[in-house]
Amino acid sequence: MMKKCKQADQEFSEIKKKLSEVQNDLKRFIEQSNRQQLELILASSRKDMANAVIGYVVEDAKNSLDDNMVKRCDMRDRCHAKFMEFLENNAGSLRQTSVSGEAVMKNRSVLSALKSTAPYKRCDICFTEVNGLYEKQVSLMKSLQIYDPDEPKALDITAIPEENVVSGVLEPVSNKTRIQILKALYYETKTFSAISELTGLRAGNLLFHLQKLMGSGMIIQRHEGGDYMITDKGYKVLVMINEIYGSLNNG
Numbered sequence: 001m002m003k004k005c006k007q008a009d010q011e012f013s014e015i016k017k018k019l020s021e022v023q024n025d026l027k028r029f030i031e032q033s034n035r036q037q038l039e040l041i042l043a044s045s046r047k048d049m050a051n052a053v054i055g056y057v058v059e060d061a062k063n064s065l066d067d068n069m070v071k072r073c074d075m076r077d078r079c080h081a082k083f084m085e086f087l088e089n090n091a092g093s094l095r096q097t098s099v100s101g102e103a104v105m106k107n108r109s110v111l112s113a114l115k116s117t118a119p120y121k122r123c124d125i126c127f128t129e130v131n132g133l134y135e136k137q138v139s140l141m142k143s144l145q146i147y148d149p150d151e152p153k154a155l156d157i158t159a160i161p162e163e164n165v166v167s168g169v170l171e172p173v174s175n176k177t178r179i180q181i182l183k184a185l186y187y188e189t190k191t192f193s194a195i196s197e198l199t200g201l202r203a204g205n206l207l208f209h210l211q212k213l214m215g216s217g218m219i220i221q222r223h224e225g226g227d228y229m230i231t232d233k234g235y236k237v238l239v240m241i242n243e244i245y246g247s248l249n250n251g
Contacts, residue, residue, distance in 0.1 A: 050094050051095075053094055053140075054092065054095070057094070057140065058084075060133075061083075061088075061091075065084065065129060069083075069125070070125050073120070073122070075120075083130045086111070090107055090137055093141065094137075094141065098146055099141050099147040100147075101147075107134065108235065111127070111131055112230075112231070113232055116220070116229065116231060121189060124187070128187055168216050168217070169216070169237060172218060173218075173241065177199050179241070181198075181209060181210070181213060182219070182234055183238065184198055185228060186230060186235070189227035191228075192206070192225075210228065216233075217234075218234030
């Protein structure tokens with residue numbers, strides 16, 4: 001009898017153990033299901049919020065372009081459509097969890113390339129507007145913490161071509177007058193006379209600095225005797241100088 005009772009107790013203990021294991025498995029399953037359901041709800045909420053934000057951003061961009069682009073221009077409709085396509089594509093990045101610095105710089109380069117093909121001086125007004133709207137979107141990305149301009153990047157300094165860097169980047173901007181010229185051309189094109197008045201240089205002295213910048217590909221002249229404008233390379237170099245200066249002075 002004692003033996004049977006002992007065996008029954010052992011069997012009962014094993015049953016309790018099995019039940020406990022089943023309960024634990026069921027608990028883990030429920031917790032996992034709840035977590036997956038919560039993740040789905042959060043993902044759906046993020047998507048809905050992103051769609052709402054994108055809708056507002058796109059509508060705001062359209063209204064701003066409608067109000068502030070040059071009114072009387074034979075290219076207004078084409079430029080408006082092109083600008084809206086650019087801004088809508090960029091606004092779509094707000095759905096992402098992370099936006100890289102390379103993507104932001106690439107879009108800035110696209111705008112700079114478009115500006116270089118602008119046929120009229122008054123085009124500067126429209127490009128200033130679309131550039132402002134783009135930077136407004138970038139600021140929103142920072143606020144949503146999906147873009148961090150200070151994100152560290154792996155650098156391979158062994159690949160730096162010393163001679164090319166000196167002749168093509170450092171030497172052309174190693175003069176305050178040439179920095180002044182790049183800054184002046186950042187937002188709009190300028191005539192030789194306007195640059196002369198800005199820098200206080202005349203004829204050959206000013207031409208020397210302009211040729212240095214043109215030779216390095218940082219600025220171009222639209223045509224002989226025409227306005228001077230910054231290139232994509234000049235834009236990037238100026239932005240990097242500003243970032244380096246800001247970093248050193250905030251450090």
